[in-house]
Amino acid sequence: MVNTNKNIKHDILKILYQAKADTVSGVRLSDSLDISRVAVWKHITALKQTGFEIESCPKGYALLNPDDLLLPFCFSSEFKTNIFHFQELESTMDKARAIAKKDAPHLSVVIAENQTTGRGRLNRKWFSSKGGLWFTLILKPDTPPPLAYIYNFAASLSLSTSLKRLFDVNVSVKWPNDLLLNDKKLVGLLSEMETRGDMVEFVNIGIGINVNNQPQKYEPKAVSLKDVLGKPVSRKLILETFLHDFKSRIQVIDCHKIIDLWKEQTSTIGSRVRIETLKDMHEGLAVDVDETGALMLQDSTGEIKKIIYGDCFHT
Amino acid sequence: MVNTNKNIKHDILKILYQAKADTVSGVRLSDSLDISRVAVWKHITALKQTGFEIESCPKGYALLNPDDLLLPFCFSSEFKTNIFHFQELESTMDKARAIAKKDAPHLSVVIAENQTTGRGRLNRKWFSSKGGLWFTLILKPDTPPPLAYIYNFAASLSLSTSLKRLFDVNVSVKWPNDLLLNDKKLVGLLSEMETRGDMVEFVNIGIGINVNNQPQKYEPKAVSLKDVLGKPVSRKLILETFLHDFKSRIQVIDCHKIIDLWKEQTSTIGSRVRIETLKDMHEGLAVDVDETGALMLQDSTGEIKKIIYGDCFHT
Numbered sequence: 234m235v236n237t238n239k240n241i242k243h244d245i246l247k248i249l250y251q252a253k254a255d256t257v258s259g260v261r262l263s264d265s266l267d268i269s270r271v272a273v274w275k276h277i278t279a280l281k282q283t284g285f286e287i288e289s290c291p292k293g294y295a296l297l298n299p300d301d302l303l304l305p306f307c308f309s310s311e312f313k314t315n316i317f318h319f320q321e322l323e324s325t326m327d328k329a330r331a332i333a334k335k336d337a338p339h340l341s342v343v344i345a346e347n348q349t350t351g352r353g354r355l356n357r358k359w360f361s362s363k364g365g366l367w368f369t370l371i372l373k374p375d376t377p378p379p380l381a382y383i384y385n386f387a388a389s390l391s392l393s394t395s396l397k398r399l400f401d402v403n404v405s406v407k408w409p410n411d412l413l414l415n416d417k418k419l420v421g422l423l424s425e426m427e428t429r430g431d432m433v434e435f436v437n438i439g440i441g442i443n444v445n446n447q448p449q450k451y452e453p454k455a456v457s458l459k460d461v462l463g464k465p466v467s468r469k470l471i472l473e474t475f476l477h478d479f480k481s482r483i484q485v486i487d488c489h490k491i492i493d494l495w496k497e498q499t500s501t502i503g504s505r506v507r508i509e510t511l512k513d514m515h516e517g518l519a520v521d522v523d524e525t526g527a528l529m530l531q532d533s534t535g536e537i538k539k540i541i542y543g544d545c546f547h548t
Numbered sequence: 549m550v551n552t553n554k555n556i557k558h559d560i561l562k563i564l565y566q567a568k569a570d571t572v573s574g575v576r577l578s579d580s581l582d583i584s585r586v587a588v589w590k591h592i593t594a595l596k597q598t599g600f601e602i603e604s605c606p607k608g609y610a611l612l613n614p615d616d617l618l619l620p621f622c623f624s625s626e627f628k629t630n631i632f633h634f635q636e637l638e639s640t641m642d643k644a645r646a647i648a649k650k651d652a653p654h655l656s657v658v659i660a661e662n663q664t665t666g667r668g669r670l671n672r673k674w675f676s677s678k679g680g681l682w683f684t685l686i687l688k689p690d691t692p693p694p695l696a697y698i699y700n701f702a703a704s705l706s707l708s709t710s711l712k713r714l715f716d717v718n719v720s721v722k723w724p725n726d727l728l729l730n731d732k733k734l735v736g737l738l739s740e741m742e743t744r745g746d747m748v749e750f751v752n753i754g755i756g757i758n759v760n761n762q763p764q765k766y767e768p769k770a771v772s773l774k775d776v777l778g779k780p781v782s783r784k785l786i787l788e789t790f791l792h793d794f795k796s797r798i799q800v801i802d803c804h805k806i807i808d809l810w811k812e813q814t815s816t817i818g819s820r821v822r823i824e825t826l827k828d829m830h831e832g833l834a835v836d837v838d839e840t841g842a843l844m845l846q847d848s849t850g851e852i853k854k855i856i857y858g859d860c861f862h863t
């Protein structure tokens with residue numbers, strides 16, 4: 234029964250999506266789905282309540298912003314079977330971990346319209362207000378754990394490349410792997426993994442992009458694409474463009490090449506930075522990133538330190 | 549009922565252990581445990597069947613090799629609550645993973661007298677014949693994933709140090725972290741981990757030591773301590789000595805110091821080696837190991853390559 238309901242809702246969304254922003258009459262929906270017009274109305278009401286933006290008018294129903302819908306059927310056949318979409322999750326990371334342990338294929342994507350307890354690095358809260366693009370990639374590469382770091386760099390590189398190409402914005406990657414726009418945080422990345430017998434079982438990379446959401450007062454260093462571009466943009470376009478770029482980029486892993494390309498897009502090298510680890514704090518001039526992704530930091534005495542992890546602040 | 553039986557067997561073993569190799573009469577066991585002599589006999593028979601070496605004689609029962617017993621009560625109070633001992637497991641790695649996800653404390657130890665499907669690196673079969681020391685350490689350190697590698701080096705260093713001190717044997721550590729004796733494999737290490745929110749959830753380090761077992765014909769490059777020393781030795785002494793050394797070594801993590809000490813004990817540096825990865829093969833002279841545990845390999849043209857993972861063969 235639940236599944237039937239879910240399928241009918243899914244079918245309604247698909248019909249509305251295929252009509253783009255055009256209005257679809259209740260009669261057409263009723264006929265197509267072989268349900269009463271009252272049932273159509275009930276399903277539409279329920280869909281609206283769960284967050285789908287549907288306009289009701291005397292002529293019928295229309296999907297607002299169809300280009301922003303993130304349901305599997307919106308994606309090309311290359312990706313649509315790997316998309317897991319949820320209106321609300323506690324966290325895409327937790328859901329992705331559970332799905333990865335089952336039979337999710339390599340390069341699956343877990344999307345939530347809203348996260349109630351989104352997580353950032355070091356278990357900080359990650360704000361996930363409506364309109365942002367919040368997803369976790371599930372990767373199951375034939376990779377030993379010491380090479381897993383490269384997927385984070387590949388993901389931030391692909392995102393940076395995709396956003397530049399789509400919107401001509403001057404984004405930069407911040408070491409180790411967030412994205413900045415106008416020196417403010419546009420994208421946060423967080424990765425988790427499980428290894429087994431010296432091989433990676435899965436690497437999950439959580440990605441939060443401020444797209445059409447409005448960063449809150451308590452996120453003064455965050456910026457959204459909508460803010461900068463002055464108009465909302467399609468999250469689906471961003472995700473699909475990113476997936477294409479990322480998929481081709483990781484087909485053959487060449488760490489040197491990925492790090493070299495990443496370095497071309499980073500604003501960290503050449504900046505004065507403060508790196509905070511669990512136990513230490515380092516300050517200095519970021520002079521390079523080596524082929525393993527470690528940051529080379531020159532302190533006030535001129536000495537070069539190699540920093541392999543930490544939270545980075547451009548000062 | 550099962551628990552009661554288990555506790556009585558446990559109590560019998562404890563009484564026999566405390567008597568060291570002395571014979572304990574059936575009457576004394578019967579009185580101490582408030583069970584019939586027939587019940588004592590039945591429990592002893594069951595214990596023998598599950599692999600405990602108990603001698604029955606007209607005067608009673610005696611534990612053979614009490615110094616080799618690995619039950620929790622054999623260990624000092626510092627460790628005994630963290631010991632999980634099994635007569636037989638499919639693999640200590642799999643059991644440790646399950647226990648780590650529950651509430652096993654940091655520095656727990658999962659021991660099996662026998663593994664039916666022991667795993668080595670790259671999912672190779674690891675032979676675990678009776679008499680060897682097969683265990684997995686469960687570590688739950690406050691450590692970010694890029695630093696997890698140091699625990700493997702700390703473990704091989706502590707093992708090498710402990711075995712040298714106990715038996716004055718010329719063991720060496722092979723990059724990345726097995727132990728050799730007379731150029732044959734004495735110890736194999738295998739680590740697995742789970743990370744969450746950019747922090748390590750657990751690192752499990754599986755350790756297999758050929759102690760009193762006889763490496764088989766299909767392990768021509770393996771050697772056991774018993775072979776080399778010409779007599780069996782106490783596995784419990786090895787494990788407890790190692791745990792003491794390892795625990796103090798990881799109280800404050802200093803990667804440079806651990807790698808420096810490890811380098812003093814390695815036979816890899818200065819050797820010609822072949823490194824096999826999933827996709828490549830590298831040959832050359834191992835000239836150094838850097839502070840992140842990567843091997844510096846000089847090829848025939850004199851060029852130095854940095855190798856961050858792989859199976860290593862001294863050629």
